[in-house]
Amino acid sequence: MAERVVDRQNQYLRIESVTKRFGDFVAVDNVSLSIFKGEIFCLLGGSGCGKTTLLRMLAGFESPTSGRILIDGQDMSGIPPYERPVNMMFQSYALFPHMTVAANVAFGLEQEGVARPEIERRVREMLDIVKLGEFAKRKPHQLSGGQRQRVALARALIKKPKLLLLDEPLGALDKKLREHTQFELINLQEQLGVTFVVVTHDQEEAMTLASRIGVMNKGQIVQVGTPTEIYEFPNSRFVADFIGSVNMFEGRLIEDEPGHVRIRCDDLDTTVFVSHGISAAPDARVFVAIRPEKIEMTRGQAAEGENCVGGVVREIAYMGDMSVYLVRLDGGRTVRVTIPNIERHEERIVWDERVVLRWQPSSPVVLTQ
Amino acid sequence: MNDRGLFRKSILGLGLAFLYVPILSMMFFSFNNSRLVTVWDAENSPTLRWYVRLFENEQLLGAAWISIKIAALSASGAAILGTLAGLVLTRFGPFRGRALLSAMTTAPLVMPEVIMGIAMLLLFVALEQMIGWPEGRGLLTITIAHVTFTMAYVTVVVQSRLAGFDDALEEAALDLGAKPATVFFKITLPLIMPAIVSGWLLAFTLSWDDVVISQFVSGPGSSTLPMEIFSRVRRGVSPDINALATIMVLIVATGVVASTIWMKRQERKRALEEQMARSDTP
Structure with a gap:
């Protein structure tokens, strides 16, 4: 695997003591985190550990109870999801069932008011990148699971977001396809240079994809490190036990x-x-x-x-x-x-x-x- | 084994007969030449005499036209209001008064029509005295009354469709830069359209055959078709009503059969396409 171009000086995404409460339940508990430009960062944890809530706060679907989130130096407080330089790939893919593959991918650009010929050119380019050029006119239900996953990825990447959020990106694929897709995802990330934040409960997925992993438990980040650091030098019984x-x-x-x-x-x-x-x-x-x-x-x-x-x-x-x-x-x-x-x-x-x-x-x- | 098969078939036959013999006999007698509905005139039948009579009957045709107008207008009003109510009840979380709104919008489903009718009549009379609107009773008041009770059905249909709706679709659209209004018109509305259309059809049918509420809130010159039929039957059933009913049954039956075939075909096509997609290479 090629070495990623990670700019460790550039704290692209900064999460500053973010807490999220739902009533009495603390979903995310005073999390601070810096993510560098160009890296694949994995939030790893069991169900209910707060990783998805954290991701949804980055996308703007939830707002922090306290603390703030900065993307490329810009405070995201009060900025709605449709004005954030962030795109998300949903766990269920959330492809629009009444639109063709091409229309799904074009949707984001249409909202920006990009001219029609330009949209068509970029959609074609993007579909070629994810090797779906010949499927442009199909509807989502006419695609296999792996193809749907790639449409979702293309749709999320077409606006060239500063940050791509991926919610269990490989969760719905079978084992053989997962391994194949994992490496495709890494290649694509290197090719486009977009910063990825991935949420997953699957440690294997986290180990292969991530340049760094943040292990979460009960709303808190327990340890942040490279896959090797997390595996060989766990800092707590929880991490040692959770990974491997x-x-x-x-x-x-x-x-x-x-x-x-x-x-x-x-x-x-x-x-x-x-x-x-x-x-x-x-x-x-x-x-x-x-x-x-x-x-x-x-x-x-x-x-x-x-x-x-x-x-x-x-x-x-x-x-x-x-x-x-x-x-x-x-x-x-x-x-x-x-x-x-x-x-x-x-x-x-x-x-x-x-x-x-x-x-x-x-x-x-x-x-x- | 054979006995059981025979038993099942006869039960089925009896059930179908119970349901459809009345309708079939009505259709049969529409071709009767006799003035008396129940006496079969074997010599001169079958005849289309009553069908011809029907199309010369300006009063019945006028009533049918009024009914169509009211049904279409009130179904459209109910579709809009019902969709909004369904959206509010599923999308706006647990706001204050949600349970009350939910109960109140669906109350007409169980409310006796007589009560609805009286309540509407009293309201319209009081309004006219206070603000002078609506002036008298007629098409407008019937339409408003029909919207209030058919809206409940649309709300229920739209609500159940929205409940099975993946919220992530709307979030994905927001995430891709669509403002909430765009999300509604480009994503939510097209996807709940089937529910709105079936709600509209339901509201149309309910309005079309409502007698009780219409009776209360109608005025001179605004008799709907069911009201007209009802008042004629009181004076003695005439065979042109049979002819009219036959035409209505045929229209409805054609619609139902056609839409069933179309839906079956769509379903089969979709299943086939999904199967093909699965066998494709990843």
């Missing part, structure tokens, strides 16, 4: 040095040695998070030393490219381990075998909240 799968152990700091720490976990028969310092009060309760793919598994009886535990294989799920093992530790806890299936002919570890699990001192993430 993780093995979480509660424990106590027993040694706290600038270059390393040791943690005694209740469920592990070993101490956890972590090769980087953390900032936590001595003796504090902490959580150790280890991703399933960062654990090595070998056959063996005895587990010796730090970062090393013994157990018995309880469940195996063979997925083709990798296998997921659930290993019952001697202490009673079950740990999830994923092993890539590199060798075709290897003798794989089977049910009820005794195994030893081991991880690198750099692998665990220590979380204090």
Whole structure:
């Protein structure tokens, strides 16, 4: 994938302590966020976390209870949706069923009062970009799901908005089509240089599309970072747990040095040695998070030393490219381990075998909240 | 198995007979040559005598023309007001007095017509005394009265169509730069048009065959067709009424059959197109 042209100096969209209440319910809770020009920013969270409300405030369909939103330096308070330099692609696509594909795409330009020949030229161009040139005269119901998605995208992009908002853009597509469309969407974004704000509950979608992700929970932004940062350096138990799968152990700091720490976990028969310092009060309760793919598994009886535990294989799920093992530790806890299936002919570890699990001192993430 | 089939068929036959024998016998007797409606004159029938008589009957034709005018005007008024009421009730959120408005607009659906008629009459009389309008009773008062009770039906039809309407369509139009008025005329109105048209037709039919309310608010020279038929029947049924009823039934039946066939065809075409779209490449 080509490197995106993201201008990190240019805070294109600024959300300043925005809160939205519906009666007693706080949908968006004091959110501040900066989004750079030319990036794809994903708001990721479960249902009811406030991500859609935030997006609707950007579009102008809801107004913040407090705080303000600036797009390219311009305060958006009190500006109705039809005067904002923002367009949105709706989850249901919201194509006008009584108009042809071309009329749907042309709608935005007609509102601007663009001359007819100019409209026709730009609509043709845009339909060519989304590879729908031959479908211009069709009505939405005469299109497949993927084609409808591209019409919705073309319609939202034709006015060259400063900001394109996408609400679950791939949600209504089946799995094969999603993967294909994801990359198309990224290519298109690079080609046109429009800043994208995507709302999704699907972490895979967020990881592939986004240059940065904002994880939301209960109306608040919990963490903002690149997909790698979010996955490898989650800042809280919520994020570690929400993105991907993780093995979480509660424990106590027993040694706290600038270059390393040791943690005694209740469920592990070993101490956890972590090769980087953390900032936590001595003796504090902490959580150790280890991703399933960062654990090595070998056959063996005895587990010796730090970062090393013994157990018995309880469940195996063979997925083709990798296998997921659930290993019952001697202490009673079950740990999830994923092993890539590199060798075709290897003798794989089977049910009820005794195994030893081991991880690198750099692998665990220590979380204090 | 065969017995059950026979049983079902006879029940169906009885049901249809119950519904349509009266109408068919009326149509049958419209071709009767006899002056007496119920006595079949086998020698000189069938005849078109009553149809000819009917088209020479200026009074009946005039009443039919008045009925058409009133029905068309009141259906149009009801369509406009009913659409507005339906819009307000579905689009403007929980404003103060919403429940009251909702109850009041749909009340005529269950209100006895006699009461509606008296209320209208009293109102028109009082208005005339106070502001001198409407002057007397006639076409105008009947039309106003019909709008008030047919509007309820349009409201219900439009409201249910709007309830199943994807709000995102209007939001998308706003988002693309259309002002609220443009959104209404370019997006909302075309999409609820089928509901408005069926509401209009419903209002037209209701107005067309209303006797009770019209009776109260009509004046000299503004007898509608049903009123005219009603008053003639009291003097004894004459066969030209049969002829008139037959023509009306045929017009309605043709309309219903034609629109059913057209809708079926549209549906089939749409289903086919959707199937083709699904089998296309993404």
